[in-house]
Amino acid sequence: KISEKIVICPTWEKYEQKSGEIKISLDPGNAFGTGTHATTQLCVRAEEKYMPQNADIADIGTGSGILAICAKKLGAKSAIGVDTDETVEQTARDNAHINGIDDIIFKTSDITILGNERYDFVLANILHNVLAQIMPDLKRITKPNGMIVLSGILNGKEGVVFESIEKNNLTVVETLTQGDWIAIVVKKEK
Numbered sequence: 189k190i191s192e193k194i195v196i197c198p199t200w201e202k203y204e205q206k207s208g209e210i211k212i213s214l215d216p217g218n219a220f221g222t223g224t225h226a227t228t229q230l231c232v233r234a235e236e237k238y239m240p241q242n243a244d245i246a247d248i249g250t251g252s253g254i255l256a257i258c259a260k261k262l263g264a265k266s267a268i269g270v271d272t273d274e275t276v277e278q279t280a281r282d283n284a285h286i287n288g289i290d291d292i293i294f295k296t297s298d299i300t301i302l303g304n305e306r307y308d309f310v311l312a313n314i315l316h317n318v319l320a321q322i323m324p325d326l327k328r329i330t331k332p333n334g335m336i337v338l339s340g341i342l343n344g345k346e347g348v349v350f351e352s353i354e355k356n357n358l359t360v361v362e363t364l365t366q367g368d369w370i371a372i373v374v375k376k377e378k
Contacts, residue, residue, distance in 0.1 A: 253280030
C-alpha cells in the first residue's frame, strides 16, 4: 500500500483488496516505477490529493506507466506517458492492459513530442537537474490553473528546482517529503 487508496501488487502475487482500495497490478520489467520508491509514492499521494476528476494528464518519464495508470484509476479522463527510454514503452502498455486500461497513449520521446497539447495535471518523476532544464516545457504543456508534480528530487538538490520554478513563474502549492526524497506540487496561474 503506497498511499491512502493505491495498492501496488506484482503480477505474480495474489492480493485481496480491501474496501476503498484501488489495486494496480504491475510488472515493471526493466522500467523504473515499481511503487516501492519514495519518489513514486510521493507522486501517487499528490495525485490522490490534487488531481481533479476527469483531468487530462501527462506523465513525463513514465517508466513502467505506474503514474499514468494510477491517474486513470483515480478518475483521469485521459492520460499520455512519454519516456526517452525506448525499452519501456511496451512494458508501460502491457501494465496498462493488465489493469484493464487500454486508452493510455505511451510514446518513446522527450516532452517536446507533446507540442501544443495542454493538460490539467502533469507528473514528472525525473532527476532534479532534468526537471530544472525542462521546466519551461512542463509549464507550456500545463493548462492555466493546472498543476505539476515534480518528483525525483534528492534532499539537498531541491535548490535548482525551486530556482527554475521561480524563474518560470510557477506557484508552489506543497512540498512533500519521504526519507531523502522531495516532491514539489506547483500550480500554473492564468
